[in-house]
Amino acid sequence: MNYNRRNFLKNTGMTAAVGVLATAKQPALAHTKPDDLTIGHNNFRYKVDKGWAKLTVNRTPLFNCHEMIQDQKGRLIMVGDHVANNILIFDKSGKLLDSWTLAFPGAHGLSLSKEGSEDFLIITDCGWYQDRNGQWNRQAGQVIKTDTNGRLMFAIGHPRTIGIYKDDEPFMPTETAVAPNGDIYVADGYGSDYIIQYDSKGKYIRHFGGKHNANPEHNLVNAHGVSIDLRDPRNPKVVCSSREENCFKFFTLEGKYLYKVDLPGMYVCRAVFHQENLYAGVCWSKDKEGKQNWGDSGFVTILDKNNKVVSNPGGNAPVYQNGVLLPTLATSNPIFNHGHDVCIDEDENIYVCQWNANHTAPIKLTRTV
Template sequence: MKRRDFTKKSSMAIGAGLTTTFMGFNINKNVKEEATIIGHGDYKYKVIKDWGNLDSTKTPVLNCHEMVMDSKGRLIMVTDEVKNNIIIYDKSGKLLNSWGTWFPGGHGLTLSKEGEEDFLFIADCGWFLGKDNGWHKQAGRILKMTTDGKLIFNIGHPSTIGVYEKDEPFMPTEVAVAPNGDFYVADGYGSDYILQYSADGEFIRRFGGNKEGQKEEKLSNAHGVAVDTRDPQNPVLICTSRNENSFKYFTLDGKFIKTVELPGLYVCRPVIDDNNIYAGVCWSKTREGKGWVKDTGFVTVMEGDKVVSNPGGTAPEYVGGKLQPMYQDSPIFNHGHDVCVDEDKNLYVCQWNASKSYPIKLERV
């Protein structure tokens, strides 16, 4: 039986037992929560909410910001909880290891494969929870580390090399690594520039920002960045402009290419797997279009530049080739922040501002 046929029959079988509707989301009170199915088309998932739950007295989290899978198949996550900034799971959700007490603004996590060895780029955005239980900010930094916590190098405020003025904020949120080893830093909570460095950490250029250049080249909340190698002969850079509900594409030397509009979606970083882009949606707008709303996150899935599924959100709809606004449809997520994809196309969703909850697994059906 083909996978697609199996998916359709499985969906029909599950759907036959769904009897209660809540906010447009079907739930059978006699069916365990793990049987909840979300998503659209060929991208449907079973929700496993307790997949990554740990003992919070021993391995706590504040915000589960981002996750990557290393060459050993381990799932590595960054949190801004300084008792254990890095948490390492196996794919069953079992805790393998934890380390790190050095980045109170732990936000971005990117895997760099260099030969036979994996490295981590960690973006400390500078936001941190103080002893007064209030949120404070300071200048951020980028750290390159081994997967067991050894520091390779540390990059601080760009003003130290004359790239920023001293009073320009630098609060980086993400790193992306190019095939030649150059890496790109998204200053998503600072000045919205994308900063390009060589593999050794030497500054090359900056672009984007929220002040200079044409409007199409500007970024507003440049929250994420990814190197897109789906066309190996023509790699490009995808940058999040979250306040504009869009991804913007640039050449690797910073020249603007195009904008992909995602109406209603305040998306985080683009995660590329095969021909797909996956992204956490932190918020969606009200149906009246009056700005973002708390606790309205979900996940979006794209084939190329087209949205094909919104697990936890409304089905994507194109009218005359134009994508219509999308909204949360099911109260599964608070604020989707990142998506990690395994080899079976299961998703692991990290959340921001979700009552210190652990990651949720979406099992592909």
């Protein structure tokens, strides 16, 4: 069933939130020239451009820039949680082409569903949001499918409505992934840590992960991201970030646990695949004492086809000892504020979305090596 976006906003009672939160004071964006700084390691080095996005802050206010994908037209589509601008669409030069909103105060996840020549967006509202006074609020999350113009196609309801969640299990989804057959995997990363699998129409198939498996290796702890790994076309996998455990866990498409890749010290967001490599934003890391560094400690990590870390742009170089990755510590002069997601274009440039980054736009990393 299709929905008109105007009616959706009216029916969900979210129109008032636009008027309230859009008036929050926004700091000016820094329109700096590209930095001379080059970051990264081995054959993955990049020039930093903090002034890539061409935005007028009074017309296009930002809050947190959560995730970005590239559509089949080559446009870069970003989701953020400012209720006046949930979706921003850029070209590769950083020019803003379009923007629209669903008035989601917790807009967090964005995935692309390619259906022939058409593109559709799967958007998650995680349920956590800040009001104009900076206070955090919590509500049930939701998952919405739209076209790239914001026309609503369908919504996936709370899992409790179909009997797969108990009354005391919260649903606060953070991310989705779309398999080649159209199945949608929803990561309940701020709720009950399940991965819930639906078909392309939103019909429930199964769920896995969570916190109560007999083998704790199969559990997920802050299942912040979910992706589909097609690097081996004969053996596609579901990849989940178990962020509090500093690792990625790999499952079959049917939810059978396979193995994990440990990333000591790294609080990783979703895995993003480009050719044979895995890229991810690292929202923060641990300090030298092994404690969480909640400050400006984010960076990007890049893994090769064997899931070995080869570069940490904005972070310290990866070091392996007897085949085991040593903890990656925060750098003393961070480039990023909480790297939340990455998007890689056809030229292998990286666009980094940041959380809790003083309302700044995405940063472009232009590959030099």
